[in-house]
Amino acid sequence: MNLHLMNLHLETGSHPGDPVINILIFAAFVAITMIIVFRASRNNKTAADYYAAGRSFTGGQNGAAIAGDYLSAASFLGIVGAIAMTGYDGFLYSIGFLVAWLVALLLVAELLRNTGKFTMADVLSFRLKQRPVRIAAAITTLVVCFFYLLAQMAGAGGLVSLLLGIDDAVGQSIVITVVGALMIVYVLVGGMKGTTWVQIIKAFLLIAGAAVMTIWVLALNGFNLSTLLDSAVATAGNPAILEPGLKYGVSDIAKVDFMSLGLALVLGTAALPHVLMRFYTVPTAKEARKSVVWAIWLIGIFYLFTLVLGYGAAALIGADVIAAAPGGANSAAPLLAFELGGPLLLGLISAIAFATILAVVAGLTITAAASFAHDIYASVVKKGNPAPGSEMKVARRTVVIIGVVAIVGGIGANGQNIAFLVALAFAVAASANLPTIVYSLFWKRFTTQGALWSMYGGLISAIVLIALSPVVSGSESAMIKGADFAVFPLANPGIVSIPLAFLLGWLGTVLDKKTEDPAKQSEMEVRSLTGIGAEKASSH
């Protein structure tokens, strides 16, 4: 199909591709993964099976699952779209998501695997007072998961408008409900094992699909990156798309705002609860290390693909056409698929994008459910002595509740800025979780008061700054139109809330008259580095 025809096609408000093909391919994905999830679930007997997949995955498998968990629809559709629309700045944005993994590799993954059991709170409360620290860690876990879930569910709504030709709010709400219901079934039946397999399959499909399109785009340009860039510039009629500044350099505020976003991405990744929980699904710290290595390679290669796809979309489709398409910037990757391989490739890429949302949402849900059942119900409410089997019963009920909340929230958030919701989740994770993770692993003197000040201080400051930002009020694209209480000029709170949380952790500790049990500190330090007494894989 030539560009002119496509242009016409979009302007008349119809959709590229065939919704029937899109739905059939997606249904095939759901059917295959459901069979795998049901088979995987037969061994779900204990909490370690349900939350941590019996700790039986290899480093390679878990690395693929981490990539599947981490590369959300915001990464795939969002970054390709950002490069297609704003050129270099989209690429600049993607780099932070990769560099962030060094924090996870060097500081967190292995030590966490050695000391914890199921959740982030296991590690944070190891040598501090159980109840208050566990409650705080569970709250920050639930908040991060909630924002991330909202982003994914809102993304599902936007995606269908583009891919299935469903424009009205009722139709989109039905699709969000279907996505939520599928996710509940996956997580309820499959637990962590089923979730992991969905993520592995999705990572494979996503990376393979992106690879095919990348090679295709490069082949059209004689496998010469410079030729591709030239044709992107020719279509855009603007050489500035090869330079930084189109999005994050438009004003001094925008520059600082991007610094703030970059800080949240780099420091938030290693503190995302659903990423941390994945480290418990492998048998040893060495396998946790291998998982991160696999994840870094897969994610890094994927962002190389998105660079080519973004400029490919800019060259072959053009920013104007993308902006006018339903879904806007998010439609760059699907439109490129259609341009390259017609309705069939579009159907495949659309199904992969849906699978992406499903897999990420499943990972978030099991993390939130584990945190509620393990940290709040079993450890705090039942004081570490729940009736046999009751913790998993609570976890499964929580899955259903979270699923319903995600559906309702997703319908409510439909149309909200997805990239902003994802950035908010990273900012909250970096502010509320990372300082306490680092302090409790590496600072002997750290106390309960320091942890609480840092976690609540980071959480509250990040959310309050967002509420007072131009995203919520006082700008044209604000959530609350007409009102203006935006006293904080940045859309990203990280540059203030992250240093503040580190400061509060230090201050809370040095002002604390109480000290923690030194025996617990010895135990945590020795266990974290040696793996003595680390949870073993369960054998079936």
Next chain:
Amino acid sequence: MGNDALHTAEATGTDAVDFAAIQETPRFQKLRSRHRRFVFPVLIACLAWYLAYVLLAAYAPALMATPVFGSVNVGLLLGLAQIVTTFAVTTWYVTFANRELDPIASEIRDEAEAAIAASAAAPRHAASAPTAEESL
């Protein structure tokens, strides 16, 4: 093992391990300092390198726009260099950990686990170990 038990010490028998004593041994001190002397400087260097890249993009766009070959400019090459250094540091750390950290860590762990096995073999001792370990 498994089920809903939250009593890690009970399940893994770590009561038989004197962690404070292990922490004091020169061998553990060596492990800890090797780990910290690698991860802190390397991570700080990587974050500084990323910060430098972001600052250049924000405040030196003209430099970033300088073409190097064809239309490929400094900015694109620096971005690709971020990806390459991330891969390189990952490989470097794995090599370091396999060679410098894992042998010491598994030595300490094997000895401690032998002690756990020995205490499990002596039931009277195991029975007297405190079981009310706080949940982990």
